[in-house]
Amino acid sequence: MRYRINQRTQDKISEIGLGSAYMPGTPLPEAIVALRRAYEGGINYYDLAAGDGKAFPMYGEAFADVRKNILYQIHFGADYSKGTYGWSLNLETIKQSVDRQLKELRTDYIDYGFIHCQDEFSDWETYQKNGVYDYILRLKEQGVVRHLGLSSHTPAVIQRIMDDVDIDMLMFSINPAYDYGQGEYANGSVDERTSIYHRCEAEGVGISVMKPFSGGQLLDAAQSPFGKALSQYQCIRYALDKPGVLTVLPGAQSVREIEELLAYEDQAEEALDYSVIGSFAPPAANGKCVYCNHCKPCPVGIDIGLVNKYYDLAQVGDVLAVKHYKTLEKNASDCIQCGHCDSRCPFSVRQSERMLEIKDYMDSLK
Numbered sequence: 341m342r343y344r345i346n347q348r349t350q351d352k353i354s355e356i357g358l359g360s361a362y363m364p365g366t367p368l369p370e371a372i373v374a375l376r377r378a379y380e381g382g383i384n385y386y387d388l389a390a391g392d393g394k395a396f397p398m399y400g401e402a403f404a405d406v407r408k409n410i411l412y413q414i415h416f417g418a419d420y421s422k423g424t425y426g427w428s429l430n431l432e433t434i435k436q437s438v439d440r441q442l443k444e445l446r447t448d449y450i451d452y453g454f455i456h457c458q459d460e461f462s463d464w465e466t467y468q469k470n471g472v473y474d475y476i477l478r479l480k481e482q483g484v485v486r487h488l489g490l491s492s493h494t495p496a497v498i499q500r501i502m503d504d505v506d507i508d509m510l511m512f513s514i515n516p517a518y519d520y521g522q523g524e525y526a527n528g529s530v531d532e533r534t535s536i537y538h539r540c541e542a543e544g545v546g547i548s549v550m551k552p553f554s555g556g557q558l559l560d561a562a563q564s565p566f567g568k569a570l571s572q573y574q575c576i577r578y579a580l581d582k583p584g585v586l587t588v589l590p591g592a593q594s595v596r597e598i599e600e601l602l603a604y605e606d607q608a609e610e611a612l613d614y615s616v617i618g619s620f621a622p623p624a625a626n627g628k629c630v631y632c633n634h635c636k637p638c639p640v641g642i643d644i645g646l647v648n649k650y651y652d653l654a655q656v657g658d659v660l661a662v663k664h665y666k667t668l669e670k671n672a673s674d675c676i677q678c679g680h681c682d683s684r685c686p687f688s689v690r691q692s693e694r695m696l697e698i699k700d701y702m703d704s705l706k
């Protein structure tokens with residue numbers, strides 16, 4: 341398992357995490373075996389916006405003895421009083437729900453306490469007015485909540501909340517369908533969504549990715565808005581390539597499905613190449629580098645995706661990205677304008693021109 345570091349909290353987080361939408365449907369003994377397999381395979385990050393309240397005693401049973409080695413995302417606003425998932429902005433309901441979740445998880449602390457599912461500006465206003473945000477802060481002062489998270493599907497609301505409060509982790513829905521304006525949670529334009537990735541990276545806020553397969557639609561040609569199936573590995577890689585992303589949280593409900601997810605770590609580069617989505621890209625996305633590296637190899641050995649990522653981040657004020665760029669063995673100054681990348685890019689990026697632009701920009705920062 342490969343791990344990424346949350347720059348704000350210094351937590352070491354597995355790049356494959358686990359969502360909990362489906363596991364509660366599995367009989368307890370099998371679910372426990374599956375969760376333990378996930379843990380043994382190196383998965384240390386678990387989201388608990390579960391589809392059903394059965395998830396909590398299940399995770400408690402599976403992980404009580406290794407609790408200190410794993411990280412939980414717990415959502416202040418997910419309510420299981422009726423058994424299955426419900427959404428609430430009511431302080432008392434949320435308090436009772438969180439108390440019960442902790443008890444059933446057999447833990448007394450929350451690694452990432454989430455301001456849960458804020459998709460409208462009015463949600464955030466109500467959340468504060470009802471005292472839920474203050475409640476999380478109190479638990480943080482008491483050490484029950486260690487770090488603050490936010491989950492949302494809406495870029496404009498995320499920007500507002502990030503302006504208002506300091507978060508350590510954002511849970512956001514990332515996949516090529518949503519990024520390209522297709523599907524239930526395709527909120528925000530390509531540029532608005534990209535701004536979220538850049539802001540998180542620049543401010544050290546980690547992103548954990550929900551719905552990486554668009555609820556499974558992207559894996560099935562008949563259901564995919566693109567009329568073509570992607571593999572789960574292509575979708576995972578797509579999300580992990582976005583700036584700021586630390587971990588992807590697919591769901592699973594059996595040992596077999598956990599094994600399939602863990603196998604991501606051993607896939608050859610060709611199996612992860614998602615450049616086929618270049619043929620689906622809407623006009624607004626054309627000409628924008630998505631850091632996929634499909635245009636490699638560069639004859640002089642430039643890591644084209646990475647150079648572009650640092651450039652985009654530098655432009656939004658990420659000084660660390662400039663530092664990283666300057667320490668690259670090869671950068672835009674080494675480009676010999678051969679044009680190989682231009683002919684290979686499925687997103688119509690005129691990369692050779694962009695290399696000149698990057699060189700000028702980075703040189704101007706000397």
Ligand code: SF4
Nearest residue numbers: 629630632633635685
């Ligand atoms: S130039 Fe094109 S192929 Fe190369 S990394 Fe960017 S988007 Fe991918």
Ligand code: SF4
Nearest residue numbers: 638675676678679681
């Ligand atoms: S144009 Fe520059 S970046 Fe692109 S492949 Fe050639 S040398 Fe590499």
